[in-house]
Amino acid sequence: MTGPLTRAIIAPIRLYRRLISPGLPPRCRYAPTCSAYAVEALEVHGPVKGLVLAAWRLLRCNPWSAGGVDRVPARGRWRPDPWVPPEDWAGLDEDLERPVPMGLDGAALGPAELPASAGRPADATRVHNC
Secondary structure (H helix, E strand, O other), X not given: OOOHHHHHHHHHHHHHHHHHHHHOOOOOOEEOXXXXXXXXXXXXXXXXXXXXXXXXXXXXXXXXXXXXXXXXXXXXXXXXOOOOOOOOOHHHOXXXXXXXXXXXXXXXOOOOOOOOOOOOOOOOOOOOOO
C-alpha cells in the first residue's frame, strides 16, 4: 500500500502516460519506459528514494546512452541485480551460423576482415542500433 504523498506524485505521471504519451512517437531507450520505471520506483521505495531513482533514470535516458533493460532495484538496494542470460539463450550458442553481410561472397570473414561502415573507423568494435 502506498502513502498519500506517493500517490500524489504518481498521479501526474499516470496522467502523462494516459494523455500525452500516446500522442508521441516511441523514443525511450530503456525497458521499462522511464514513466513506468518512475511509478514502480515510487511504489517500491517511497517518495524520497523513488524520486531520486526516477531522476537518475531520466538523466541516463539520452541520445548518448546505449539503453537496454533497466529494472527497479529491490527494496533496500540502490542497484538491481545484473542480468544473466539463461543457459538456452541463443546468443550463447557457439554453433550458431552467423549471416554474411549483403554484397560479400559466402567466404567466412572474421570481424577484423569485414569492411568498415561509412564514417566509422575499421577498428571500431562497438555497434549501436538507434
